[in-house]
Amino acid sequence: MTRSFExxxxxxxxxxxxxxxxxxxxxxxxxxxFVVAILAGFFGTPAGSHNxxxxxxxxxxxxxxxxxxxxxxxxxxxxVCPIPGPGEWxxxxxxxxxxxxxxxxxxxxxxxxxxxxWLQNFGFLAVAIFSTIILxxxxxxxxxxxxxxxxxxxxxILYENRVFCRYVCPVxxxxxxxxxxxxxxxxxxxxxxxxxxxxxxCVVGTEHSYGCPWMVFxxxxxxNTYCGLCAECLKACPKDNVAINLRPFGADLLxxxxxxxxxxxxxxxxxxxxxxxxxxxxxxxGWLKNWADMATLPQxxxxxxxxxxxxxxxxxxxFWLTTLAARTVARLRVPVKRLFVDYAYSLVxxxxxxxxxxxxxxxxxxxxxxxxxxxxxxxxGWDLFGTRSVPWxxxxxxxxxxxxxxxxxVGLAFSMFIAYRISRQHARTDAQAWRGTLPVSGFLVGVTLxxxxxxxG
Amino acid sequence: xxxxxxxxxxxxxxxxxxxxxxxxxxxPRRELAVWVVLVLILVVLPVTILGYQFVLRPRLSEVRVIDxxxxxxxAGGFQPDAVRVPAGERVRLRxxxxxxxxxxxxxxxxxxxxxxxxxxxxxxxxxxxxxxGRYVFYCNSWCSPNHWRMRGTIEVYxxxxxxxxxxxxxxxxxxESLAARGIDIDAPREAGAVxxxxxxxxxxxxxxxxxxxxxxxxxxxxxxxRTHSPVEAWASLVKAGLSxxxxxxxxxxxxxxxxxxxxxxxxxxxxAKNCAACHGQAGNGEGPGADALTAQGxxxxxxxxxxxxxxxxTDPSTMLAGSSDIxxxxxxxxxxxxxxxxxxxxxxxxxxxxxxxYLWTFVFDAENQSDVKAEN
Numbered sequence: 001m002t003r004s005f006e007x008x009x010x011x012x013x014x015x016x017x018x019x020x021x022x023x024x025x026x027x028x029x030x031x032x033x034f035v036v037a038i039l040a041g042f043f044g045t046p047a048g049s050h051n052x053x054x055x056x057x058x059x060x061x062x063x064x065x066x067x068x069x070x071x072x073x074x075x076x077x078x079x080v081c082p083i084p085g086p087g088e089w090x091x092x093x094x095x096x097x098x099x100x101x102x103x104x105x106x107x108x109x110x111x112x113x114x115x116x117x118w119l120q121n122f123g124f125l126a127v128a129i130f131s132t133i134i135l136x137x138x139x140x141x142x143x144x145x146x147x148x149x150x151x152x153x154x155x156x157i158l159y160e161n162r163v164f165c166r167y168v169c170p171v172x173x174x175x176x177x178x179x180x181x182x183x184x185x186x187x188x189x190x191x192x193x194x195x196x197x198x199x200x201x202c203v204v205g206t207e208h209s210y211g212c213p214w215m216v217f218x219x220x221x222x223x224n225t226y227c228g229l230c231a232e233c234l235k236a237c238p239k240d241n242v243a244i245n246l247r248p249f250g251a252d253l254l255x256x257x258x259x260x261x262x263x264x265x266x267x268x269x270x271x272x273x274x275x276x277x278x279x280x281x282x283x284x285x286g287w288l289k290n291w292a293d294m295a296t297l298p299q300x301x302x303x304x305x306x307x308x309x310x311x312x313x314x315x316x317x318x319f320w321l322t323t324l325a326a327r328t329v330a331r332l333r334v335p336v337k338r339l340f341v342d343y344a345y346s347l348v349x350x351x352x353x354x355x356x357x358x359x360x361x362x363x364x365x366x367x368x369x370x371x372x373x374x375x376x377x378x379x380x381g382w383d384l385f386g387t388r389s390v391p392w393x394x395x396x397x398x399x400x401x402x403x404x405x406x407x408x409x410v411g412l413a414f415s416m417f418i419a420y421r422i423s424r425q426h427a428r429t430d431a432q433a434w435r436g437t438l439p440v441s442g443f444l445v446g447v448t449l450x451x452x453x454x455x456x457g
Numbered sequence: 458x459x460x461x462x463x464x465x466x467x468x469x470x471x472x473x474x475x476x477x478x479x480x481x482x483x484x485p486r487r488e489l490a491v492w493v494v495l496v497l498i499l500v501v502l503p504v505t506i507l508g509y510q511f512v513l514r515p516r517l518s519e520v521r522v523i524d525x526x527x528x529x530x531x532a533g534g535f536q537p538d539a540v541r542v543p544a545g546e547r548v549r550l551r552x553x554x555x556x557x558x559x560x561x562x563x564x565x566x567x568x569x570x571x572x573x574x575x576x577x578x579x580x581x582x583x584x585x586x587x588x589x590g591r592y593v594f595y596c597n598s599w600c601s602p603n604h605w606r607m608r609g610t611i612e613v614y615x616x617x618x619x620x621x622x623x624x625x626x627x628x629x630x631x632x633e634s635l636a637a638r639g640i641d642i643d644a645p646r647e648a649g650a651v652x653x654x655x656x657x658x659x660x661x662x663x664x665x666x667x668x669x670x671x672x673x674x675x676x677x678x679x680x681x682x683r684t685h686s687p688v689e690a691w692a693s694l695v696k697a698g699l700s701x702x703x704x705x706x707x708x709x710x711x712x713x714x715x716x717x718x719x720x721x722x723x724x725x726x727x728x729a730k731n732c733a734a735c736h737g738q739a740g741n742g743e744g745p746g747a748d749a750l751t752a753q754g755x756x757x758x759x760x761x762x763x764x765x766x767x768x769x770x771t772d773p774s775t776m777l778a779g780s781s782d783i784x785x786x787x788x789x790x791x792x793x794x795x796x797x798x799x800x801x802x803x804x805x806x807x808x809x810x811x812x813x814x815y816l817w818t819f820v821f822d823a824e825n826q827s828d829v830k831a832e833n
Contacts, residue, residue, distance in 0.1 A: 024491060032498050039503055043510075046526050047553035049577030095491045137555070379553065379579060380510055381522060 004185070004247035008234070017231040017244070020208070023079055024095045031082035034145065036377055041142020045379025049369045049392070051138040052377035057145070058135050060370050063363040065175070066355050071249070074179035078172060078228040083149050084165050087156025088213065098208050108158045110167060116262040120173025121269055125311060127170050128273050129304045132280060132292040162213045165228060177266045178352045179224040180252035180345070185245050186218070186227050186234075193241045194219025202233035202242070209235035218242055223252040225263070253345050253418050256425055261337075264344035265312075268319065271347050271447065272311045274354035278454040282361055319344065322443040326423070330436030334426045342426070343440050346419035350444055353411030354451055357404040361455070364400045368393040404455045412448045416441045520583060522549045525594070525609065527559045527574060529601035535594065535609035543616035544589050551581040552594075559607070560598030560730065566805040570730075573598060586613040591623055593802040599734035602749035605798040629789065629806065631782050634684075642786045643793050646778035648688040652705035658823045661710025664703055673697055676711055687712060687777040709821035712781075716814040724815035727808060731800065735767040740819035742769035750796045765795045770819035777820060784813045 008014045016022050033056060041053035048054035069077045089095045091103040127134065127144070134140050152164040165172050188194050194202075194217075202218050205211040209232050212218065216226050218233045234242045279285065280292045291303040323340040326332070332339060368390065373379075375388040382388065416437065423436035515521060526536040532555075542548050552561050554574040561580065563569040571580045586592060596607035612623050635642060665672060673693045675681045682690065687708045694704035729738065737744040747767050770776055788809050791799030800809065817823070 021487065021491075028491070028494055028498065031495070032502070035498055035502055036506075039506055043507060045524065045553045045579060046528075046555040047577045047579055048555065050553065050579050089495075094488055095495065097485070097488045378506075378510070380524070381549075381551065381581070 004245040004251075006189075006243045006245050007184070008243045008245075013244075014234070018235050020096045020098065020235070023230055024085075024089075026080040027082055027085045028095075030080050031085055034082040034149075038142045038145050040378050041138040041140075041145070043378060044138055046138060047379055048136050048138060049366065050373060050376065050379035052373050053138040053141045053145075054136070055366075055369045055373045056377075057141055059363060059366055063359055063367070066352075066359050067363070070175055070178045071182055071352065071356075073184050073229070074182035074224045075172075075175055075227060075229050076184070077175060078165055079230050081165075083145075083169070084152045084156070084162055086149065087153040087164065088162065090153065091156050091160065092210065098205070098210065100207070103160045103210075105156060105160045106158050107160055110159050110163050114167055116260065117167070117173045117176070117266055118262045119168050120170055121262060121265050123168065123170035124173055124266075124273075125269060125308060128277075128311075129307050131277065132289065133294060135281075136293075161211075161215055162228065166214055166226060173266055174270050176225040177263055177270065177348060181250045181349055181352055182224060183246060183249050184229075185224055185247050185251070186229055186231075187221055187243060187245060188218050189241050189243050191219055193239050197239060197241075201236040201238055205232075206236050206238075209233075211236070222255050223258050225252070225258065250349060250414065250418060253348055254421050254425075256342070259341050259345060261341055264341045265316065267344045267347045267351060268315045269311050271351040271354060272315045274351060274358050275447070275450055275454070276307060276310060278354075278358050278361075278451065282358070283454055284457065319347075319443060322439045325439035326436045329439060330423065330427060330432045332423075332426050332432070332436055339426065342422050343419060346415050346422055346440055346444070347447075349414040349418060350411045350447055353407050353414070354447070357407045357411075357451065357455065360400050360403055360407075364395045365397070366392075367395055401455060405452065408448050408451050408455075412444055415444045419444070520547050520549045522551060522581075524551045524553070527552045527554045527561060527596065527607075528556050529559075530603035530606040531601055532556050534607050538609040539612065540609070541612045541614060542586065543619065544613050545585065545587050545616065547583055547585045549581055549583050550594070551579055553579040557600050558598060559596045559600050561594060562597045562730070562803075563592060563594045563611070564803045564805075565593070565808070567592065570597070586611065589613050589615045589621075589623075591802070595803055597730040599744075599746055602746070602752070604734065604746065605796075608802070610802075629801075631806075632786050632790065635782060635786055640783065642783050642790070643795070646686075646775060648686070648774050648776075648778040650688060650691065650701070651773040651777065653702065655820070655822045656705035656709035658706075658709045658713055658821055660703075661706035661708065662714075664699065664707045665710050668697075668699075668707070671697060672707075679715060682711060683781045686780045691777075709823070712817045712821060713814065713823050716811075720811045721815055721818070723808070724811035727804070727812055728815055731803070732812070735796075736770065737767075740770035740816070742767045742772075765792075767796070770816050773820050776816075781810075781813050781817075784816060785809055788812060 008017070037053040037057050040051050044051045044053065065077055091105050093099045093104055130140075134144055148169070151168065155164040155168065156162075194200075197219075200217070200219075201209075203211045212233055213230060214226055214228045218227075218237075221227060229244075231244075234244075280288055288303070291299040294300040320336075320340055323336060323343055326343065327334065327336055327339055369392060371387045371390045372392075375385045376382045377384075419440040420433060420437040423433035423440075424430070427433035427436055521542070523540050523542075525540070526533075528534060528536065540548075540550075550563075552559075552571065552574050554576050556576060558573050558575050560573050561571040563582075563584065567584075567586075569582060569584065571582055574580045590613055592611040592613065594609045594611065596604060598604075600607065614623070615621055673696075675693065676690055690708045690711065691701075691704045694707050695701060699707060733744055734746040735744045735750060736742055737747070744767060751766055768775065787797065788804070789799065789801035789806075791797050791801075804812070
């Protein structure tokens, strides 16, 4: 995609990004809130709406992540996330400074078969089937956060760099996929410069910077998926060849290179989970919520089995049939699996917007809890800022559904456009591409109708 | 690709230099400062928060705050379910409901009802309990099949003698009397005779007035009426010459004659919050909790099952065979494995008697009772 605007032309922004203090300072800030969330989970009130751990993790953070950060800034959250912080700082034996020598770790090799996001897919599903419990019980949320940080530290002892973020973190998986749509990218200005630059400082590091902790060579970077926007390459590049650009939404979805089945499955899982969450948490089926909430173990087991089946079999299965139809209708001479994977990327905008629409429903309704929780983060009756007694006030209840419907229609159009462009990559003629788009569009319309049914009742 | 080998100097083979970024010139002091910040966040922050809340704050606060989680019994019930406070000290009880809506009240005889506490909500109340003894906080809103188990105790001790054993339950003369008379309050009872239609208090009042001194003397004694069943009173009235239907009407009147409207109103509110979930708002034993109780009974093994369906107060064949003191005893002591909880720790004796009086209104037509009393 050539239509982009280089943000790093700003000397001020470049100076900030090149500062070694910038990223750790933000990580320490998020670490502060992270610690408060864990403390609130373990010691605060179990009433979720009065607990910082629930309100600021699952409403405030989630809203910022899915509505603002991912669509507009890609993996920016990964750059400031506190979870990998302790592990990374232990490896580096420092927080800000560039410590001489190699990273401190046992330097095991990450298994080749796991160099994909399958672990993240299954990790997300494992969290998702317990989501009703995690989202409502502060103690469980605290254990989850602490567990993730501990796992990050453990992996950083065994493996160099951010193996946890790249291959394990269940949140990082979908942030990576959805950052394909984002309007910000980190890219090299001239790939030829990187090709001719033999020392590859961005990969091996310099005395001022570490090599890419995400194990990415910026010279080959064409998609946002695995770039954590830490700006180490920006600091390292002696050629001043790394830039952060503003670009059209969804540009990476049209990059054929790098598409893979694990990412396609991530698209299915995220789309299915957005629908299932909407059904469980917003739908009128009390029994379903009870099952998800582990009313009894057999009921939850049935729910979990259904949840996994829909994620791993039903949605991918239906999409496989859709792909077959597209291939037949358009007479595309491309292996079905290739088409299946490629077309799956057309679900990314729909999925992201489905999540945003789902998030609107509880962010607008329950967001006001954040005001009182800010003053009384543990539900202990504190009143730090005098806002403890601010009553729960749903914001713009009439507008939420309008926004949801509007967003879903935008998402549908966006996804259909991407489906057409992907078709065009395989079709010889425009007509052939349109015919290939039809079945996929039908699938997308079906998904939109499911969302509308769930939101409109 | 081999990653993270030895760092290269700034001026590499390519010849281009690179300068440290903005704010990067402070050196080791900055690194130290950042580590200090990290230690502040990971160690000092938690210690400060927890130390303030659990050590300093109780010492500074004028009122002791006790946080109580109100969860359905299946999820642990009240946590904690027992608190100990000195007599005369003001304490703030903060109830939070993490799961479903609960109704929180404290008894007996305190008249403290916080109303509904919805999921995620926190409600608090300041109480000063002056007399040593044992009080009960309980849920009075149907919250789960085991709702009636949702109770906790407040033990109020004498600050002058904090190690003294808790004040034991005051003996109940009614229960002692039943025991002395050898009456098994759990024994099944069946009235030999039942009225053809619901006995009318209004008609009964006219009959009793007409009978005047011909009314058997025993029936004029409130204590006798408390300790005997309506069917016993009915038999003596039939013997005195009333028809069967007239005798039932007269019994209906005699059984509610001492009940005033205010007492009935209090009892109605207590019944609605504490009894209707199982016994039904109409007293017919078909409350929303009845099915759960039946299911619990079915879950028990064979003949060992003692859980019963909630009793129907509208069924004259069973209701008219029992006496007020037996119903009083059942209320206060509970149904011994039948699923009927013990309300002794929650209600005062006076509230319990009022409830018993209210129960008779299900089997007797007392709609015009207040008018009748006024006329009398």
